[in-house]
Amino acid sequence: MLDTFQMFILAxxxxxTGALAPGPTLVATINASVTGGWTMGPRxxxxxxxxxxxxxxxxxxxxxxxxxxxxxAVAVIGGMALVIFGILTIAGSRGVSLxxxxxxxxxxxxxxxxxxxxxxxxxxxxWIWWLTVGSAMVIAGLAGGIILACVFMxxxxxxxxxxxxxxxxxxxxxxxxxxxTTYQRIMIACGIFLVIFGVYxxxxxxxxxx
Numbered sequence: 001m002l003d004t005f006q007m008f009i010l011a012x013x014x015x016x017t018g019a020l021a022p023g024p025t026l027v028a029t030i031n032a033s034v035t036g037g038w039t040m041g042p043r044x045x046x047x048x049x050x051x052x053x054x055x056x057x058x059x060x061x062x063x064x065x066x067x068x069x070x071x072x073a074v075a076v077i078g079g080m081a082l083v084i085f086g087i088l089t090i091a092g093s094r095g096v097s098l099x100x101x102x103x104x105x106x107x108x109x110x111x112x113x114x115x116x117x118x119x120x121x122x123x124x125x126x127w128i129w130w131l132t133v134g135s136a137m138v139i140a141g142l143a144g145g146i147i148l149a150c151v152f153m154x155x156x157x158x159x160x161x162x163x164x165x166x167x168x169x170x171x172x173x174x175x176x177x178x179x180x181t182t183y184q185r186i187m188i189a190c191g192i193f194l195v196i197f198g199v200y201x202x203x204x205x206x207x208x209x210x
Contacts, residue, residue, distance in 0.1 A: 004147070004151050007144075008155040010152075010155070011153070011159070012156070013193060014137065014197075015158070015160055017085070017190035019159055019160045020163060020186060021089060021092065023119075024119035024123050025164075029045075029164045029168055030168075030171055033168035033171035033172050034171060037168075038169040038172045040172075041164040041165040041166070041168025042161060042164070044112045044113070044116035044164055046116060047114060048116040048117065049157050049161075050113075050117050052134075059139070060149065079136075081198070082197055082198030083199060083202075086191045088191075089188075090191035093191065095184075
């Protein structure tokens with residue numbers, strides 16, 4: 001069982017891999033930051049956090065009651081999803097660019113909170129992640145008590161808030177704080193982390209710790 005600090009670090013790393021992936025929420029942050037300044041990143045993140053809070057409440061209130069009876073199956077699905085997401089992250093790292101991410105269209109409104117919420121729930125990747133990796137980790141946290149599950153969400157949200165604040169600050173200052181090459185390398189590193197942790201997760205299912 002993970003202790004509080006380990007759960008926070010793990011949640012932060014997993015959250016960062018999701019936040020780094022190019023998607024509508026990243027586009028919303030970039031577009032809003034051009035005219036709204038660096039605070040757009042935290043504001044968009046708050047909208048994103050609200051959408052995740054609803055899902056977590058549903059998991060804790062209902063889904064966990066059923067899922068805890070099938071912890072092995074949940075662990076296997078979560079582990080496989082981690083490996084798959086890792087591979088997709090590595091493959092998708094080629095050619096990604098923070099400068100180019102804001103060129104497309106997105107459901108961005110004058111309200112950054114709504115933009116963060118709307119772009120999250122409208123993103124299929126968001127639902128796939130929470131129905132596999134996210135739910136598995138929340139349930140794993142619940143196995144150690146509600147506090148551990150809350151720690152997981154705190155670590156996850158710190159990753160989101162940190163990344164989108166970096167992006168909005170860089171955009172508002174008229175330059176990227178990270179070069180495209182560095183961004184791509186970070187994505188590759190996160191992808192490798194996902195694969196390694198996914199394999200580790202699956203091994204623990206097959207060979208439980210003594």
